[in-house]
Amino acid sequence: MDQFENGATSKNSMVQNVVLENRKKLSISGVKDVLSFDDRMVNLDTDLGMLTVKGEDIRINKLSLDTTEVVIEGNISSLIYNDRQMKGQKEESLLGKIFK
Numbered sequence: 001m002d003q004f005e006n007g008a009t010s011k012n013s014m015v016q017n018v019v020l021e022n023r024k025k026l027s028i029s030g031v032k033d034v035l036s037f038d039d040r041m042v043n044l045d046t047d048l049g050m051l052t053v054k055g056e057d058i059r060i061n062k063l064s065l066d067t068t069e070v071v072i073e074g075n076i077s078s079l080i081y082n083d084r085q086m087k088g089q090k091e092e093s094l095l096g097k098i099f100k
Contacts (some may be wrong), residue, residue, distance in 0.1 A: 014047045018079065025061075026053060026072040026079075034063065034070065042072055071089040 016030035030047035037043065037060060042053040047068075058074035 013077070016046060016048050020076065020079070023055075023076050024073060026076055028070045028072070029068055031065070031070045033065070034060070039074075044070065048081070052078075052080040052082065054078045072074050 003081070004059055009045050014030065017028070021027075028044065028046070028051070032047065033045040034091070035045055035050075036041040040056060042058060042060065044051045046052070050061065053072055053076060055074050055076040055078070057099045058071060058072060061073045062069065062071035064070075
């Protein structure tokens with residue numbers, strides 16, 4: 001595995017960990033940005049594509065873009081990866097909206 005000085009890996013050998021514990025706690029590494037969220041859905045931009053987490057009573061318990069980690073808690077029902085780029089426009093990120 002090719003390592004860069006900062007510990008990141010090349011695109012061809014990226015590692016992303018997704019750990020779901022009892023469908024209640026989801027830990028994800030390799031998160032670039034949180035695009036949107038509410039109590040039923042979280043949309044994430046990850047190293048390996050767009051990831052949508054769906055469920056009920058969902059909340060982001062930990063968000064660290066420095067370490068690329070996110071922890072989501074709630075009643076998680078699905079995880080959906082989407083490799084396609086958004087056509088024409090990219091949604092403005094949550095952090096982009098906050099720091100306008």
